[in-house]
Amino acid sequence: xxxxxxxxxxxxxxxxxxxxxxxxxxxxxxxxxxxxxxxxxxxxxxxxxxxxxxxxxxxxxxxxxxxxxxxxxxxxxxxxxxxxxxxxxxxxxxxxxxxxxxxxxxxxxxxxxxxxxxxxxxxxxxxxxxxxxxxxxxxxxxxxxxxxxxxxxxxxxxxxxxxxxxxxxxxxxxxxxxxxxxxxxxxxxxxxxxxxxxxxxxxxxxxxxxxxxxxxxxxxxxxxxxxxxxxxxxxxxxxxxxxxxxxxxxxxxxxxxxxxxxxxxxxxxxxxxxxxxxxxxxxxxxxxxxxxxxxxxxxxxxxxxxxxxxxxxxxxxxxxxxxxxxxxxxxxxxxxxxxxxxxxxxxxxxxxxxxxxxxxxxxxxxxxxxxxxxxxxxxxxxxxxxxxxxxxxxxxxxxxxxxxxxxxxxxxxxxxxxxxxxxxxxxxxxxxxxxxxxxxxxxxxxxxxxxxxxxxxxxxxxxxxxxxxxxxxxxxxxxxxxxxxxxxxxxxxxxxxxxxxxxxxxxxxxxxxx
Amino acid sequence: xxxxxxxxxxxxxxxxxxxxxxxxxxxxxxxxxxxxxxxxxxxxxxxxxxxxxxxxxxxxxxxxxxxxxxxxxxxxxxxxxxxxxxxxxxxxxxxxxxxxxxxxxxxxxxxxxxxxxxxxxxxxxxxxxxxxxxxxxxxxxxxxxxxxxxxxxxxxxxxxxxxxxxxxxxxxxxxxxxxxxxxxxxxxxxxxxxxxxxxxxxxxxxxxxxxxxxxxxxxxxxxxxxxxxxxxxxxxxxxxxxxxxxxxxxxxxxxxxxxxxxxxxxxxxxxxxxxxxxxxxxxxxxxxxxxxxxxxxxxxxxxxxxxxxxxxxxxxxxxxxxxxxxxxxxxxxxxxxxxxxxxxxxxxxxxxxxx
Ligand SMILES: Nc1ncnc2c1ncn2[C@@H]1O[C@H](COP(=O)(O)OP(=O)(O)OP(=O)(O)O)[C@@H](O)[C@H]1O
Ligand SMILES: [Mg+2]
Numbered sequence: 001x002x003x004x005x006x007x008x009x010x011x012x013x014x015x016x017x018x019x020x021x022x023x024x025x026x027x028x029x030x031x032x033x034x035x036x037x038x039x040x041x042x043x044x045x046x047x048x049x050x051x052x053x054x055x056x057x058x059x060x061x062x063x064x065x066x067x068x069x070x071x072x073x074x075x076x077x078x079x080x081x082x083x084x085x086x087x088x089x090x091x092x093x094x095x096x097x098x099x100x101x102x103x104x105x106x107x108x109x110x111x112x113x114x115x116x117x118x119x120x121x122x123x124x125x126x127x128x129x130x131x132x133x134x135x136x137x138x139x140x141x142x143x144x145x146x147x148x149x150x151x152x153x154x155x156x157x158x159x160x161x162x163x164x165x166x167x168x169x170x171x172x173x174x175x176x177x178x179x180x181x182x183x184x185x186x187x188x189x190x191x192x193x194x195x196x197x198x199x200x201x202x203x204x205x206x207x208x209x210x211x212x213x214x215x216x217x218x219x220x221x222x223x224x225x226x227x228x229x230x231x232x233x234x235x236x237x238x239x240x241x242x243x244x245x246x247x248x249x250x251x252x253x254x255x256x257x258x259x260x261x262x263x264x265x266x267x268x269x270x271x272x273x274x275x276x277x278x279x280x281x282x283x284x285x286x287x288x289x290x291x292x293x294x295x296x297x298x299x300x301x302x303x304x305x306x307x308x309x310x311x312x313x314x315x316x317x318x319x320x321x322x323x324x325x326x327x328x329x330x331x332x333x334x335x336x337x338x339x340x341x342x343x344x345x346x347x348x349x350x351x352x353x354x355x356x357x358x359x360x361x362x363x364x365x366x367x368x369x370x371x372x373x374x375x376x377x378x379x380x381x382x383x384x385x386x387x388x389x390x391x392x393x394x395x396x397x398x399x400x401x402x403x404x405x406x407x408x409x410x411x412x413x414x415x416x417x418x419x420x421x422x423x424x425x426x427x428x429x430x431x432x433x434x435x436x437x438x439x440x441x442x443x444x445x446x447x448x449x450x451x452x453x454x455x456x457x458x459x460x461x462x463x464x465x466x467x468x469x470x471x472x473x474x475x476x477x478x479x480x481x482x483x484x485x486x487x488x489x490x491x492x493x494x495x496x497x498x499x500x501x502x503x504x505x506x507x508x509x510x511x512x513x514x
Numbered sequence: 515x516x517x518x519x520x521x522x523x524x525x526x527x528x529x530x531x532x533x534x535x536x537x538x539x540x541x542x543x544x545x546x547x548x549x550x551x552x553x554x555x556x557x558x559x560x561x562x563x564x565x566x567x568x569x570x571x572x573x574x575x576x577x578x579x580x581x582x583x584x585x586x587x588x589x590x591x592x593x594x595x596x597x598x599x600x601x602x603x604x605x606x607x608x609x610x611x612x613x614x615x616x617x618x619x620x621x622x623x624x625x626x627x628x629x630x631x632x633x634x635x636x637x638x639x640x641x642x643x644x645x646x647x648x649x650x651x652x653x654x655x656x657x658x659x660x661x662x663x664x665x666x667x668x669x670x671x672x673x674x675x676x677x678x679x680x681x682x683x684x685x686x687x688x689x690x691x692x693x694x695x696x697x698x699x700x701x702x703x704x705x706x707x708x709x710x711x712x713x714x715x716x717x718x719x720x721x722x723x724x725x726x727x728x729x730x731x732x733x734x735x736x737x738x739x740x741x742x743x744x745x746x747x748x749x750x751x752x753x754x755x756x757x758x759x760x761x762x763x764x765x766x767x768x769x770x771x772x773x774x775x776x777x778x779x780x781x782x783x784x785x786x787x788x789x790x791x792x793x794x795x796x797x798x799x800x801x802x803x804x805x806x807x808x809x810x811x812x813x814x815x816x817x818x819x820x821x822x823x824x825x826x827x828x829x830x831x832x833x834x835x836x837x838x839x840x841x842x843x844x845x846x847x848x849x850x851x852x853x854x855x856x857x858x859x860x861x862x863x864x865x866x867x868x869x
Contacts, residue, residue: 313749315748315749334748334751334753335748335749335750335751336751336752336753337751339751340751347749352743352745352746353745353746353748353749354746354749355743355746356739356742356743356746356747356750357742357743358738358742358743359738359739359742363735367739367746367750367751368750368751370732370735370736371732376731376732379731379732379733380730380731380732381730381731381732381735383730
């Protein structure tokens, strides 16, 4: 056994036994066991679509298991809603945010547990409490901003604060770091260790093996809905974890042949743009991307990269400057025209921009092409061609489960939703591909796969602009790395001999060492 | 097992339950009013089913309701809320009526011109609201309600213009026979229904057309995309404003067509309104009962038509015809909370499976 401490019954807080969860005929969880002790960080590892989120949704009261038992502190429980679960001290931060867009940060955090003064909500106390929490855990949020206006990163922090505010003893974090910057991840790791020191338990779902080895005690591995094993993290290394999870060896290196970049595809000159508050955030930015190269944009979230991409893709109006693709002016055009002008993009927010969740996967796969042959003719959709197109891409891009052409995209697991978007955008074959956090939420096997496709675009002489918070990703893929700080490009290094420390220094506003 | 489940989870079952509950609550009100529910409901059923001609009358009552139901359903499916079908219906009937009186054209052509004019009027009435929303950001629900009243007073004004008004009465002159869409006299005599008309055929055709648009065309794709997720649609290069206007225009045209069918088919003239006629609002009910599907709207429109027609005869047994409104109100309420039934059934099934 060799796992004495884990066998200790007295400190078990959560025990899930033989959990089965079916959606129709599809079994998402197939007899899964999970034991979590007081004060431990328990990681859950599995490929996209393995059933991790489903299992956690069962634990937090959102789904009723088809069969199986849940014990909290030794007592069997049955949750009928997340409210039940939070009363028993289990709170979950979901993979996809469950925030109310037009409400403020504070409103969202206190929703349902508002402090009251008589009959009215005591906004002032609430706001102070939110600020206090956000300071205690070093999670910067603007308590008065509306959710629809803030970045993905900040929305994630709001979600975490929401659970902390409700006083959970066991926190389930479903890919909490997927959208955080390295700095923020470090902060989160600190929070997690504070929480466990305090006797709280954390269940952590992440695809980043580094995070598992860095901060968790145990790791339960799930493959295609089935329980594989639970290991003590001390005893294994990252490669072993990856192999257990996908059932084969994973290649972490990106193979890239040498190649000289060609003509300039994207040319941005002196671009200025404001953020949602009307504050200037892109401040005279210059950037070029050439054919046959991947340019990585490295930067801490909030330095203008989101807004830059929004201006390039036509989702936001810039204030001034020049945007050209192959010499054609694409400044302040709408998304239809930027697309026609040669820009395709993998958006940062897959559920807001990337997909129409109610649409079937086959319909999402033709989002920019539904008016073209063979998908339609004279305004009539050609269902057969649409289905064939989808089947081909689902196979080629390994979207799971197979046969999901007609299913709403909202029922796919997070990673597979991302694969649908990637399949669509990569096959657009535009001159410029902008990829924003393209592997967010993907398992290591799928990441390997997406990286291969990005490199293939480059090898096909397309220009690729990669915006990512994963410094590792930027460094392993980019031919050239541009550092963005405070709305400007502040430095440029060749991708081959980039140094992580130096990049980190530049991203924090330091100048490049000569 | 699987079959059974699909029935339990389909909308149809919950709709039927909601309708039954509506009747039960209506019975309670009847009892309170001192009227035997058995007698009243007996009359209701009797007056719809006891003779074939009553069924024809039911369909005649149903046709305009199917149109307004489709109008609202179309707006639901494309993410806008057309609460202005009432006004579009009124301007549609007004346009059809005025042209039906004033123009002098050969039979079929005259009717077609009136129908087209009604559709155009409803479309424009709805588009004005759409433009206010898109250009000025005025919420469509507000302006729709106002436009309902504008249509109401406009209609009452036009009805009283001497060239259109008939002598001393409350109504306009009769629409010329060339503009009517009645079945030929022989068929009407055979059916024993003086108002039997092409309306129901047009309504079913409109339902089919809507289904085709929503499910089979790029237009439907675009409208649904904007309705479900306007950010995603924008990202995909779809112009949201244009889509909203198109959706509202089509929705308005459907309501306007309902008005034409009512005038050219059933009534043959337009009367001065004392209060809003409610066809548009009843369209919301029809759309909800039909869960916004074109086929559903056809059936729920016929159901509502039967209730209205049967209800109009309730006074014979001294029951207030408002009972029908109570029943329909309850039906809507229970459809809205049908989620609860759904959960109940799921739990029941689970218990059965366990034991
Ligand atoms: N509501 C649903 N209806 C039908 N199928 C679903 C539903 N939710 C999840 N599934 C399916 O269950 C499987 C497991 O999904 P789940 O979201 O748990 O995966 P995951 O392990 O969290 O993956 P990821 O890492 O990509 O987030 C997937 O194949 C998914 O398509
Ligand atoms: Mg997941």
